[in-house]
Amino acid sequence: MQRAVSVVACLGFRLQAFPPALSRPLSCTQEVLRRTPLYDFHLAHGGKMVAFAGWSLPVQYRDSHTDSHLHTRQHCSLFDVSHMLQTKILGSDRVKLMESLVVGDIAELRPNQGTLSLFTNEAGGILDDLIVTNTSEGHLYVVSNAGCWEKDLALMQDKLRELQNQGRDVGLEVSDNALLALQGPTAAQVLQAGVADDLRKLPFMTSAVMEVFGVSGCRVTRCGYTGEDGVEISVPVAGAVHLATALLKNPEVKLAGLAARDSLRLEAGLCLYGNDINEHTTPVEGSLSWTLETEDVGRMRWLTPVIPALWEAEAGGSRGKRRRAAMDFPGAEVIVPQLKGKVQRRRVGLMCEGAPMRAHSPILNMEGIKIGTVTSGCPSPSLKKNVAMGYVPCEYSRPGTMLLVESMIPLTYSCLLESNEKLWFCHLSHSARCWLWSKGSPLRGR
Numbered sequence: 001m002q003r004a005v006s007v008v009a010c011l012g013f014r015l016q017a018f019p020p021a022l023s024r025p026l027s028c029t030q031e032v033l034r035r036t037p038l039y040d041f042h043l044a045h046g047g048k049m050v051a052f053a054g055w056s057l058p059v060q061y062r063d064s065h066t067d068s069h070l071h072t073r074q075h076c077s078l079f080d081v082s083h084m085l086q087t088k089i090l091g092s093d094r095v096k097l098m099e100s101l102v103v104g105d106i107a108e109l110r111p112n113q114g115t116l117s118l119f120t121n122e123a124g125g126i127l128d129d130l131i132v133t134n135t136s137e138g139h140l141y142v143v144s145n146a147g148c149w150e151k152d153l154a155l156m157q158d159k160l161r162e163l164q165n166q167g168r169d170v171g172l173e174v175s176d177n178a179l180l181a182l183q184g185p186t187a188a189q190v191l192q193a194g195v196a197d198d199l200r201k202l203p204f205m206t207s208a209v210m211e212v213f214g215v216s217g218c219r220v221t222r223c224g225y226t227g228e229d230g231v232e233i234s235v236p237v238a239g240a241v242h243l244a245t246a247l248l249k250n251p252e253v254k255l256a257g258l259a260a261r262d263s264l265r266l267e268a269g270l271c272l273y274g275n276d277i278n279e280h281t282t283p284v285e286g287s288l289s290w291t292l293e294t295e296d297v298g299r300m301r302w303l304t305p306v307i308p309a310l311w312e313a314e315a316g317g318s319r320g321k322r323r324r325a326a327m328d329f330p331g332a333e334v335i336v337p338q339l340k341g342k343v344q345r346r347r348v349g350l351m352c353e354g355a356p357m358r359a360h361s362p363i364l365n366m367e368g369i370k371i372g373t374v375t376s377g378c379p380s381p382s383l384k385k386n387v388a389m390g391y392v393p394c395e396y397s398r399p400g401t402m403l404l405v406e407s408m409i410p411l412t413y414s415c416l417l418e419s420n421e422k423l424w425f426c427h428l429s430h431s432a433r434c435w436l437w438s439k440g441s442p443l444r445g446r
Helices: 037-043 065-073 095-099 146-165 186-191 237-248 260-266 294-304 310-315 323-324 331-342
Strands: 002-006 048-053 055-060 078-081 085-090 113-120 125-132 142-143 171-174 178-183 206-210 215-220 230-235 254-256 345-352 361-362 370-381 385-393 401-407 423-427 433-437
Touching: 002 331, 037 048, 037 055, 055 260, 055 331, 065 078, 065 260, 078 237, 085 095, 085 146, 095 142, 113 178, 125 146, 142 146, 146 171, 178 186, 186 230, 215 237, 230 237, 230 370, 237 254, 260 370, 260 385, 323 331, 345 370, 361 385
Parallel strands: 078 254
Antiparallel strands: 002 401, 048 055, 078 178, 085 142, 085 171, 113 125, 125 142, 178 230, 206 215, 215 230, 345 385, 361 370, 361 401, 370 385, 423 433
């Protein structure tokens, strides 16, 4: 069945695919799954474990998915993201290795500053999205998606061997640390009670090694994947349960699982690798041009809930220009011309009333001709409406363009699906945030 709609937004950024099988409980007939250091901790706290990217992870706890989602928006939640691949790139040629694989300007990162970047192939397609931090300890700290673990590791190891054969000074280590994400408007307040460092001096996309609630050697990075303020803490395995237990002692903190993480990122317009972007999607088609263009850093405002203008200040006037001019990253001959020209399709944000839009649902024009596909969709607990992402031809990406989405439910629903050229994740109040659209200039935070 079809539902009437109208077009809204070219969006924003990172994660791995959240497949339909995510809700499938584990069974003894399934393959052996990897476990994070917090596996027993999850079971003890009522975690419902499911198979995800080869790992056994909690999809939710005793609270409902909606309650968990809203708690993150209003307070803060603790997520176990230890399944992510954490690597260290070492040696004096570490930047050369990374810049031979990604589109970003790694050489210009200041000590302990990080950036989101993309592994790309020679056709300009996105192999994965990742965060690269230039640590003050003399290595690059890289976090990439669990669903691409083998592919990403092989990519880096192949380049490592190539450079080493040329006599270059470069090495790679895989970290076995756990990774915890504390996300929400009160996250910094909660964490501050357990660290000596002043977290006000840890701005967005920067990190520092510190002791956290008595656990030494933790790398705390001001980032996350919910659209909220927060941190990701890379913690030695031996201290992971102690740290999680200490954080949960604060009544502001509750545990949250994969279900809430998916709806939170979708409300914020963030990409899911394997759904919203893949090796057949270029950064420009995926509305990720800002990974190469400093002029487009406005798209990153949703990532700066604490200081809305921070990304512009951090980006500077020259970052990205060197890589675009040199065209020395995989797929540059495809991607760079797209930055100034036109592409055939764009990722846009969608919202409608009625039945939820789901991945793979066809997007039609008003004549009933299929023009695109929904890549992610779910009901938004914050907006109490349905949000989604999908790809449509550029001529259908203007704000207010009326479209149709075909429903898999055997009923006819009438709804308004809006697509805006720019989707901004902004504060509605001191604690609540949600997806908002602007017909003109971007909506500002606080």
